[in-house]
Amino acid sequence: MSDTDPTVPGWYEATRVASPDRPRLNFDLDVDVCVVGAGLAGLTAAREIALRGWSVAVLEADRVGWAASGRNTGFVLPGFGAGIDDIVERVGLDHAKQLWALSEQGLDYVQRTIADNALAGVDPTPGWLHVSKTDNAGELASLVERLRWIGADVETWPKERVREVLPNPRYFDAVHYRSAFHIHPLNYALGLAALAERAGARIFEGTPAVTLDAAGVRKRIGTPNGMVRAGHVVLAGNFHLGALMPRLAATLLPVSTYVMVTEPIAGLADGVRYRGAVSDTNRADNHYRIVGGDRLQWSGRMRAWQAAPGWIGRGLAADIRRNFPALGKIEIAHLWRGTLGRTIHRMPQVGEIERGVWLASGFGGHGLNTSAMGGELVARGLVDNDQSWRLFAPYELVWAGGRLGSVLAQGIYWGSRPIERVEHGLARYRERARNRRQQRLALKALAKQPSAPPPDSPSSEPDHTAAE
Secondary structure, rough: OOOOOOEEOOOHHOOOOOOOOOOOOOEEEEEEEEEEEHHHHHHHHHHHHHHOOOOOOEEEEOOOOOOHHHHOOOOOOOOOOOOOHHHHHHHHHHHHHHHHHHHHHHHHHHHHHHHHHOOOOOOOOOEEEOOOOOHHHHHHHHHHHHHHOOOEEEEOOOOHHHHOOOOOOOOOOEEEEEEEEOOOHHHHHHHHHHHHHHHHEEEEEEOOOOOOEOOOOOOOEEEEEEEEEEEEEEEOOOOHHHHOOOOHOOOEEEEEEEEEEEEOOHHHHHHOOOOOEEOOOOOOOOOEEEOOEEEEEEEEEEEEEOOHHHHHHHHHHHHHHHHHHOOOOOOOEEEEEEEEEOOOOOOEEEEEEOOOOOEEEEEEEEHHHHHHHHHHHHHHHHOOOOHHHHOOOOOOOOOOOHHHHHHEEEEEEEEHHHHHHHHHHHHOOOOOOOOHHHHHHHHHHHHHHHOOOOOOOOOOOOOOOOOO
């Protein structure tokens, strides 16, 4: 195991494109907009605001893309962390359609930004296959129909087609999202930062925002060595903003998942024939894709607190062997964790929370498309007075429960895994029993058929040739 430091996204770091070191802020600065956080949402907002002619400064406590933006699975998916049925139940069908369209706009933004600017090392690969481990073809067909009602580009794949590209007897039918794709997220963040700077934004790394005075027309953002005065502030961080705005951090549940990249695997192209992204759960486990041509990236093992990386790595390797035993021994090359901020309602927090203070946060679970969407919505709302961000008004800031919320989330995750395994095992048992029953019926039908006489045996019918 060559890289097991969970604080370093090893594979992404090993394959990152060159990027400049950006300075710390060590002077006072006046701008139109101060963006706090150089993750994907903050960089998108900064770029779009700068493109509209406003002056922008971005304050980043560490470096560009160092948190969840540069260490996630790289899946760019339509939709949100909340399921579509939950969204429709809460806001109604027409409102849900508008929200879904915004999520698709976020996906399109990422795709367009990569293509139009030929971003290096991002490597977009099309498709996302969401596989079921239970034999529920009817439920999936109904889900696809509901998704199509709201504008999703989806189709069902029967288990035969699924197992052709993912030879795993645990897999049944799947939902295929044709517009989805996967990328190298850190390289995308680095490319986005360069585009924001090209548009005129200034990015300061190693510059945490430690105080915020939001009163008055000009907001004051204090850093260790300088002050930023701005007409507007965009908080585009995660739970890391706790010291700056505790009431915001309290609405986010910190959830960590672990991501592993294997050593090169001989025969991987035959063992995993689908080149898009794959998920075989609605929870944190088993989201994977091929990277580097002959390596498997696999994520899962959600934790609401830190865990020993060696133990997590062995668990992820066991998950791969359980699903694809033909791949043989799994050697771990890189292992890291990514911690995201998840809201209770699993929807983003986007909009103006007080006069001149904007929020783009809570993207956990579907961050690559919704961070692009959120950053662009904030820029349009701030500069153009576009009110589309108000579509998220039903998803207000809700306290995440503090330490107790983390304990409950972990308990739900642990409790659901054995239940799901029983359901998956029963599905495979029923399939085997059904196959055996069909074989017996086929043999019985064959036994009842009259046997044909041997080619050279005399016929049982009378011979009339002699009389003729």
